[in-house]
């Protein structure tokens with residue numbers, strides 16, 4: 138696509154910059170990148186808004202000059218640390234793209250194994266495998282300038298962010314919980330239907346993706362600002378859900394890792 | 408006010424007459440909760456048989472039809488340096504709200520004062536409100552209803568027709584000229600003395616059902632005195648800051664406005680989204696300062712707007728006692744309990 142340079146984009150007659158953007162993946166399912174390419178009508182607009190220098194899901198050419206790096210995935214191998222540091226050194230803006238990059242994502246489930254060596258042997262046998270004992274978010278190794286939450290990210294949200302970057306507008310992620318959007322969508326509350334949901338403590342912005350389909354929220358976007366996790370425990374209890382049910386969800390994507398650890402400690406202390 | 412009675416079968420005639428040229432919205436059952444109880448919502452209805460005038464309450468008020476949760480205030484298209492702005496009030500047909508309880512009609516009357524007041528009426532609200540025909544209906548107070556305490560259990564204006572089920576027929580109040588025209592085409596009769604007696608008995612029976620109460624005596628003063636009360640911290644500790652209470656409230660009208668440019672750079676929109684003073688960024692201003700960063704101050708603010716500030720401005724509370732916020736609050740925070748705690752009453 139770089140062969141056919143689109144004409145200079147303008148907004149209200151004013152030329153808009155076309156930042157050089159690259160996508161990278163560390164340990165991930167590449168589902169976040171897939172989100173971006175799966176709607177072709179807006180994909181073309183998106184691609185003409187930025188100058189894509191690397192995007193494995195969408196093109197084969199690869200260039201090393203970029204100012205914005207979208208990094209998907211968590212860090213689980215030592216070579217990934219090196220790669221990430223190199224990306225950081227090149228990019229003016231580094232974006233943690235999706236919940237793996239922001240919190241470790243589903244991969245960080247392995248952080249709780251008591252005996253990683255045993256697990257490695259059970260899973261891979263004698264096959265040599267180079268992997269760290271923990272899956273870590275990007276910010277454990279490099280400075281992250283912007284986080285885009287979600288497992289996967291929400292395409293509309295990414296497009297909005299990129300459009301705002303190009304136009305020089307401020308970027309704001311919702312600070313309130315999923316319930317705000319869920320109520321706006323007029324869903325029946327999952328708790329009324331007898332299902333658990335982390336919506337009251339999870340950061341909004343997904344347009345209550347799961348409750349819209351009658352699935353309780355699993356907290357993939359991590360905690361809302363000022364999330365009341367203690368009260369969430371009370372709500373779960375009142376509705377007859379066990380502490381393990383809540384912990385399963387809290388631990389799934391890593392955003393609530395601290396809260397989950399504290400909860401486990403409190404249970405042990407009881 | 409004109410009073411008539413009609414046989415119950417006339418309900419269908421009324422419905423069919425209205426559904427022809429309007430979007431009729433009324434209570435229908437949309438779900439069953441985990442206890443097996445029906446859940447109701449205000450939805451467009453085309454078949455009178457689906458209409459459930461015997462509904463208890465709805466989880467959400469009919470808000471979507473007068474204050475949509477999300478609404479474009481304007482859309483823009485750009486062409487080179489030029490741009491075109493299109494404003495629509497987002498109503499294409501008159502609405503008939505068929506079967507509002509007194510609390511919800513009173514809620515509209517309160518919103519009218521704020522949003523259609525003399526200084527800056529809000530055209531998006533006014534356009535919908537002026538194209539609305541409202542049919543009220545009597546109700547059976549639920550354990551969480553305290554509209555009586557808020558003076559919202561009866562309604563004097565703000566509707567076109569009001570139907571009270573007095574056993575074998577409807578007692579009809581005709582309020583507007585439009586309603587008079589509609590009622591002319593129905594088979595109605597002048598109420599007899601026996602009908603009056605039956606109406607009064609029905610109302611008296613309804614009154615006996617109230618179990619939840621809020622003592623509003625001197626409440627504005629008490630709220631002034633108890634601004635520093637420790638109870639606010641206690642409720643704040645419980646609150647999830649989820650905003651559900653405002654979203655389900657028929658009188659909460661706060662909103663945020665966002666401008667978004669389409670990824671094509673050829674279109675843009677200005678969107679209004681309903682908001683809640685209980686969510687964390689409600690009082691956050693440019694530069695990042697937050698005037699109410701704690702849940703307790705936000706929750707307190709919500710009560711002060713409803714039960715103090717609004718009363719000072721309009722001599723009435725901005726709460727109609729529908730009880731929806733308490734029913735929907737996962738933390739179990741209810742207006743009667745909060746107010747009782749501020750008043751130092753045992754709960």
Ligand code: SF4
Pocket residue numbers: 315316319320324325326327328334335336337345348353354
């Ligand atoms: S379903 Fe979940 S997100 Fe929706 S209102 Fe209920 S708790 Fe909140």
Ligand code: SF4
Pocket residue numbers: 287288315339340343344345346347348353354355356357358359
């Ligand atoms: S509802 Fe919860 S789990 Fe589902 S996408 Fe939104 S934040 Fe993620």
Ligand code: SF4
Pocket residue numbers: 645646647648649650651652653685706732735736737738739740
């Ligand atoms: S009072 Fe209840 S419904 Fe309102 S924000 Fe707090 S927890 Fe949510």
Ligand code: SF4
Pocket residue numbers: 652655656657658659713725726727728729730731732733742
């Ligand atoms: S504050 Fe609660 S009880 Fe009062 S009108 Fe709003 S939802 Fe109803």
Ligand code: SF4
Pocket residue numbers: 653658659660661682683684685708709710712713
């Ligand atoms: S300030 Fe709060 S209580 Fe008052 S209308 Fe707005 S959201 Fe409702």
